[in-house]
Amino acid sequence: MRITSLSKRIIRRIGLLILVMFILSLVVFFLARLAPGDPLQSFYGDQLDSMTQEEIDAARVRLGLNDGLVQQYIRWFTNALHGEFGISLKHKQPVMNVVKPLIGNTLLLGVLAYAAVFGLATVLAVFCVLHEERFLDRLICRIGTVFYYTPGFWLGVVLVLIFAVNLGWFPSSGAYDIGMKNDLGNRVSHLVLPLFVMIASHLWYYAYMIRNKLLDEVRKDYVLLAKSKGCTRRQIVWKHCLRNVAPTIVSIMAISIPHVTGGTVVVESVFSYPGIGNLAVEAAKYHDYNLLMVDVLITGFAVFVSSFIAQTINEEIDPRMKEMETIQW
Amino acid sequence: MVETTLERTSDFEIVGAGWRHHEPKEQTPTLRQRLKGKPILAAVILLVIVLGCIFAPYIANHDPAKYYYDATSLAPNGEYYFGTDSLGRDLFSIMFYGGRSSLTIGVLGAAVVALLGITYGTLSGTASDRVDSLLMRIMELFGAIPGILLILIITAVFPAGNVISMSLVVGITGWFGLARIVRGEVRQIRNTEYVLYARSIGGKFFYVMRRHLVPNFLSAIMFVVVSSVSSCITTESTLSFLGLGLPLDVLSWGSMLSLANRALILNTWWVIIIPGLFLVITLLCITDLGNYLRKETNRKSSNL
Numbered sequence: 001m002r003i004t005s006l007s008k009r010i011i012r013r014i015g016l017l018i019l020v021m022f023i024l025s026l027v028v029f030f031l032a033r034l035a036p037g038d039p040l041q042s043f044y045g046d047q048l049d050s051m052t053q054e055e056i057d058a059a060r061v062r063l064g065l066n067d068g069l070v071q072q073y074i075r076w077f078t079n080a081l082h083g084e085f086g087i088s089l090k091h092k093q094p095v096m097n098v099v100k101p102l103i104g105n106t107l108l109l110g111v112l113a114y115a116a117v118f119g120l121a122t123v124l125a126v127f128c129v130l131h132e133e134r135f136l137d138r139l140i141c142r143i144g145t146v147f148y149y150t151p152g153f154w155l156g157v158v159l160v161l162i163f164a165v166n167l168g169w170f171p172s173s174g175a176y177d178i179g180m181k182n183d184l185g186n187r188v189s190h191l192v193l194p195l196f197v198m199i200a201s202h203l204w205y206y207a208y209m210i211r212n213k214l215l216d217e218v219r220k221d222y223v224l225l226a227k228s229k230g231c232t233r234r235q236i237v238w239k240h241c242l243r244n245v246a247p248t249i250v251s252i253m254a255i256s257i258p259h260v261t262g263g264t265v266v267v268e269s270v271f272s273y274p275g276i277g278n279l280a281v282e283a284a285k286y287h288d289y290n291l292l293m294v295d296v297l298i299t300g301f302a303v304f305v306s307s308f309i310a311q312t313i314n315e316e317i318d319p320r321m322k323e324m325e326t327i328q329w
Numbered sequence: 330m331v332e333t334t335l336e337r338t339s340d341f342e343i344v345g346a347g348w349r350h351h352e353p354k355e356q357t358p359t360l361r362q363r364l365k366g367k368p369i370l371a372a373v374i375l376l377v378i379v380l381g382c383i384f385a386p387y388i389a390n391h392d393p394a395k396y397y398y399d400a401t402s403l404a405p406n407g408e409y410y411f412g413t414d415s416l417g418r419d420l421f422s423i424m425f426y427g428g429r430s431s432l433t434i435g436v437l438g439a440a441v442v443a444l445l446g447i448t449y450g451t452l453s454g455t456a457s458d459r460v461d462s463l464l465m466r467i468m469e470l471f472g473a474i475p476g477i478l479l480i481l482i483i484t485a486v487f488p489a490g491n492v493i494s495m496s497l498v499v500g501i502t503g504w505f506g507l508a509r510i511v512r513g514e515v516r517q518i519r520n521t522e523y524v525l526y527a528r529s530i531g532g533k534f535f536y537v538m539r540r541h542l543v544p545n546f547l548s549a550i551m552f553v554v555v556s557s558v559s560s561c562i563t564t565e566s567t568l569s570f571l572g573l574g575l576p577l578d579v580l581s582w583g584s585m586l587s588l589a590n591r592a593l594i595l596n597t598w599w600v601i602i603i604p605g606l607f608l609v610i611t612l613l614c615i616t617d618l619g620n621y622l623r624k625e626t627n628r629k630s631s632n633l
Contacts, residue, residue, distance in 0.1 A: 130633075154566075158605065161596075215631075223633060236633065265481075284482070284485040285572055299475060
């Protein structure tokens with residue numbers, strides 16, 4: 001890739017984003033139409049049995065089910081551009097009305113977890129590097145591996161069993177108690193357990209990656225120079241090594257976005273947290289394709305936008321990235 | 330012979346006469362030394378679990394599919410070793426029968442992952458630059474959708490009600506990382522003489538892949554393949570827990586845990602803790618074995 005100006009690259013990325021979203025919507029649409037079951041049946045439910053043949057035919061025409069798949073897609077797409085994604089079959093109201101109030105909750109959980117995971121991962125990695133191959137490092141590696149391989153949902157259920165059911169310290173489900181939406185303390189107490197699960201099941205994966213990168217870094221010659229200048233070990237790792245690893249950390253953060261987002265889906269449904277992840281699981285259970293499609297599109301959009309932003313940031317803080325063969329869209 | 334010469338010259342002190350050919354005792358490494366650094370504990374525990382699952386009918390002391398209506402939600406006791414769940418099923422028996430499907434899904438899923446990942450990666454690695462970057466972009470597109478959402482779409486469209494379809498679903502969504510690694514490896518060796526030779530004498534794609542490429546990068550990807558066994562088991566149990574995977578009557582560790590929500594209400598810890606512990610221990614053992622296969626890089630000593 002040639003070195004181009006920032007604005008040009010951003011425009012290129014936006015173009016690619018549109019293309020990617022288009023492809024994603026295509027895939028999701030056709031998958032949903034491949035699904036077994038008559039769309040008419042899911043739209044009308046039991047009413048269908050009492051309808052005459054003419055009424056059914058009229059309904060088919062009205063819903064456009066007699067058109068080809070391509071035509072149906074074009075119609076869906078133009079409606080989607082207006083912000084109309086159809087009706088949720090389970091909730092019997094426009095999909096956007098169902099999704100909108102929940103986005104904030106998921107964003108809160110996701111962003112908090114994301115920030116906490118990478119903040120803690122960096123600190124943990126530096127700590128391990130400073131104690132390389134000593135007892136504490138090994139202990140942290142061991143505990144980290146155990147937490148990483150513990151399925152998130154099980155950890156969540158166990159935590160609910162201990163802290164909500166038996167000790168009663170934290171509530172077991174929801175984002176806030178009824179009528180306490182703006183009560184900060186109440187919301188925080190609902191967030192503690194989900195956040196803990198999110199952090200525990202993602203932290204070590206990234207801490208380990210950063211740790212390994214740092215371990216390679218402390219073997220370079222400039223570390224000797226810094227040491228002979230009289231820098232302490234902490235100073236060397238924090239001020240010199242970590243800065244050199246920073247672009248890698250940003251790359252890892254970019255790649256990790258889908259992973260962490262996926263984590264919210266599981267955590268939300270364990271804690272019945274009203275977010276779009278939980279909604280997606282419900283939609284999949286009830287074969288509510290319109291809802292599922294929108295859910296996937298929103299999540300996909302968020303993931304792509306944030307990874308593009310991360311890439312752009314990366315190229316700004318480390319000009320070498322522009323020339324490197326990285327993941328380019 | 331030697332003795333006679335020695336006798337004849339016995340008056341003299343011969344320098345080095347006491348010399349004996351030193352035959353070092355053959356250092357047969359003791360069992361302890363040979364096992365050092367190998368994941369013995371993990372292997373043994375895993376073996377016990379696998380054997381337990383294979384010989385489930387001999388171990389189980391109750392019918393795993395039977396509902397004991399007069400014994401619902403019993404804590405572990407002498408009759409039901411791991412207690413019973415809210416439906417009155419014996420957890421001890423289900424544990425081993427359920428392990429069968431969980432382990433099968435792990436292994437089959439990993440096989441699907443390996444097959445797809447290796448084929449796609451090799452294809453992309455050997456293709457021309459343009460096709461290669463197209464294939465990689467397509468893969469990144471799907472890789473960027475959170476795996477669980479991808480699975481939600483697939484299970485909503487094609488419900489995975491049995492072990493085989495579950496393995497397929499789990500495998501189809503898990504091969505992206507492997508394909509990327511394979512592609513990297515293939516691009517390193519695709520221009521070596523033996524691959525060029527094999528291709529120029531008319532070796533077909535799958536022939537070259539099987540005979541020349543796979544044996545070369547197999548050791549590099551073994552770790553990934555083994556750890557995909559554990560990720561497949563995790564995905565299956567997560568899905569079943571969410572109510573999107575195996576139904577309750579198809580016994581697996583995941584479908585056992587799908588009763589966890591009811592167990593929370595009844596506060597019956599054994600329904601949650603025991604299957605989960607089995608699951609986690611199995612996953613950790615598989616990971617340990619996988620880590621052993623990972624090539625250890627020799628690091629020089631730290632400059633810090």
